[in-house]
Amino acid sequence: MFPDAPLFAAGVQRRLDRAWALRRGLIGVAGVAGGLIAAVQFVGSNFTERVDLILTDLTQRMHWVEGWVSQRTGWQVDPHALPMGGEAIWLVAGLAAMGLALLAARVFETF
Numbered sequence: 093m094f095p096d097a098p099l100f101a102a103g104v105q106r107r108l109d110r111a112w113a114l115r116r117g118l119i120g121v122a123g124v125a126g127g128l129i130a131a132v133q134f135v136g137s138n139f140t141e142r143v144d145l146i147l148t149d150l151t152q153r154m155h156w157v158e159g160w161v162s163q164r165t166g167w168q169v170d171p172h173a174l175p176m177g178g179e180a181i182w183l184v185a186g187l188a189a190m191g192l193a194l195l196a197a198r199v200f201e202t203f
Contacts, residue, residue, distance in 0.1 A: 161167055
């Protein structure tokens with residue numbers, strides 16, 4: 093062991109810390125750039141029009157299902173008679189997605 097070992101170790105640690113700070117900065121800049129690119133592509137993809145088409149199609153299919161059920165059973169299906177609105181359904185779907193993401197994180201944490 094050399095007499096200047098602590099000084100040498102401190103210099104190496106300082107360079108490593110500087111390199112990690114640079115990496116973190118570059119990763120942050122790349123993340124912001126990627127987020128901006130994704131936002132521009134999202135806005136340019138006519139997303140709202142696509143969602144509107146999908147919702148229109150789902151509404152038409154729901155009306156078809158309502159007609160089919162009322163023809164077969166004689167029951168009148170009223171989607172407004174449900175004890176919850178569309179917001180509750182989306183909330184449950186979002187919570188289920190978050191639960192799956194947390195489960196996946198827990199599973200991958202063990203590997």
